Structure formats: C-alpha cells, structure tokens
Amino acid sequence: MEESPLQRITVEKTFYIETFGCQMNAHDSEKVAGTLVEEGYRQVGTPEEAGYVFYNTCSIRDKAEQKVFNRLQHFKRSAGKDKVFAVIGCVAQQEGEKIFDRAPHVSMVAGSASYSKLPQMLVQLEAGNKRVTGLSLDTTEAFDTPFTRRDNPHRAYLTIIEGCDKKCSYCVVPFTRGPERSRTSDSVMEEARRLADSGRTEIQLLGQNVNSYRDPSPAGWDFATLLDNVGRIPGIRRVRFMTSHPRDFVKPIIDAIESNPNLCSHVHLPVQSGSTSVLQGMQRLYTRAQYMERIEWMKNARRPISITTDIIVGFPGETESDFEDTLNLLEEVEYDSLFAFKYSVRPNTPAMHLGDQISEEEKTRRISILLERQRAIQIRRNTRRIGALEEVHVEGRHESLQQWIGRTEQNQTLNFSGRDNEALLGTYVPVRVTRAGPNSLVGESVR
C-alpha cells in the first residue's frame, strides 16, 4: 500500500516556522517552537527542508495577510505535496475554516488562544487527520509554557497578559486574540527569575495592553507593582514593556520608572491621532487633553523618559484640520520615534461599516508629510545627544562598518567603534555619542 504524505511526514518530524507581525507574534512563535521541540520535532531553517511548515500570521493590515497566501500559493504549485501546512495566529482566527477553501493543502488552522492545545492537534495530524482546527476564543487562561524556545541568550520577551477588552473601532485584535487574560504574578516572577538565572539581563514584558494587567491571584498586583518587582530581580538590568493604552496608563507606572533604575525610561504610548473627534471615531476612550496629561507626567519626571507612538492617518472622516491636529501634536510631544500607518478596513471591526473614505492618494500625501515632520524632530532631538555618555547593551556587530550595534536604555540604536577584538555581545558598554542621524546615533566606547 502506498504511504500517504501525512504518514511519511510524521516520521520526518521536522518543522519550519515563519512569523509575521508584532512582538507578541514573535514570542508566540518561540512558544510554539518550544512546544514542538518538546514533542520531538526538530526545527529547520527553510520550508523546503521541513515536514511541517507553520506560518504565524498577522492580520492587522491587508498586506501582511496577503503575504501568507502568496507563500501558500507557492507551495501549492511546487514542493508542497510532501508537507503539512499550518496557518496559525491572527489570520487563522479571523478567516477560520475559510482558509481550507482558499488553500486546500493547509492541514491546521489555529488562533493564538488555542496554542495550549497544540500537542493534541499534532497527535490528530499524526494519526492521519487531514484537517484540524483550534479556533475557540472561550478561554480564561494566558498561554504559558515552560518550553519556550528563546534563541537570544541576552534578552527575552515575557508575556504578562493576552487578548484585549478594548474595542478600538479599527482593530481586529479583540476578535483574533480574544478577551484579556492576565498571568498570575507568581508565574511571571518565576519565569523572570528563570530568565535571569539563564544569564538574560534584559526582559521585555509583553501584552496587547500591559497597563490593564490585573494579577488574578490573591496578591492582586497591578502593572506598576509587577513592573517594579521584575526590575528588582537580581541579574536583571533592563526591563521594557509594550504596549500601553493611554487610558490605562497611570501615574504609578511613572513613579516606578523614577524609583527603579532597572526599568528602562522609555514609554511607547500609541496616540493614533491628535484630533479628539477622530479619537472618538476610533473609540480610543481618551481625548487629546487626557493623552497630553500623561505626556506631562513623563516630561515632568525626575528621569528623562523617551516617548514613542503609533499613528494612523486617513481614518474615515479625518479632515485636513484633524490631520493638522496630529501634526501639531507631534511638535508638542516631540516623540523620539513613531510608527505611522495608513488606515485600512479590516474585517470584523466596528469601523468596517464606515468604509474607506479617504483616497489612497490622500493617505499617501498625509503620511509623507507626517514622516517628514517627524524626521526633522528626530534629527533635532538626536543632535542634542551629541557628547552625551550612554550605556548600551551590545546586540550585534556590523562587520562591514567595523562597528558594534548597541541599544540605549531609551531604546535607541547607538552603534559604536573601538574595542574590536573583545567579545562584547550581550555586555553593557559606556559610549560617548559623536554623531546623530534621524534614526540612530553613532559613538565611541569610552572604557
């Protein structure tokens, strides 16, 4: 009897995983990879070598979604016959079983709320099931596994909360990642201690909205308390967090940053628009004035805090005057950097019925003006840093430029020369800033 592709693949037990999208997805892939390794699978570097091909997908914008289907299409035509394809993450949750219609060679479709069931789903595939799904959002637990595969020996992501209970009108996340679920403070602290024991000195706490972290255990820690405690673990030198929702961003978080030098003085606080009427349409739950109040807390802090943001241009109904409000907000805050996006309609979002009212051409015009304005701000701010002494965490090396790649505690890239022959990766080096560009700084090590 001829062996079926699924039976043959079960013997191979190799997997490849490609990740699209945000840090949450990158960290989810580390958890998925760790779970697969624990189940006896071996990770390989290309889809061609793999028996199982996982695409961990992002549906925040149409482009990212399209990329996944292009990848699948490629394998439909070529070498895909001896492989099992799994579409996981946000596109999987959003499109569900429709993915099987669009790409019939896919065997697994699973959203992030179902990753804890991955071992059972693999067993079903190995038993010869042609299609398995994990699409339930009916969960009260954050996915936590001791098997997370972290390849970076110096810094690590650590999820503290999953899902989102906000209902920003343009956003698919509440639909693709389900309701908010916080991990207990004990489990977060235990994992953070393990990371410190393994030599990692930098931890980034992750969640769609870390500020709404609520410890479900009797200890009842809020986010500021958790942040402060992680920053006090021996061996941990830098703690970052991402992402913050302005409405839940409270003063005790600033107090923690002020009083604990291991908490990085950088806050990413997505504003999305400088116009209160657009913010209302986006259902962001704060006004420009309330947002600016949080900015003032940071500007008045005893430690200088770097502020970065996200902006969407071309939300339905955004007038020229609304857009001007966003531009003057940039000047008022003076962000150290920002991510700007053109609005695109996403399925299952409340803003879907508003359609796409601003033309693509106009959105392109607005985003170009915005980025140009922000570039000037960054040049201005970065130039002020020339001569400053910064401590950088060394993350890599540009051999062609003969420079080390470092990151300041305010999350800026600071590349530096000197000390070529030393093993600096993962260490902390004092660097004097000598030059500044819009997106990075250059300096000399001073030790």
Ligand code: SF4
């Ligand atoms: S806070 Fe808003 S933008 Fe952020 S994940 Fe939740 S719904 Fe989406």
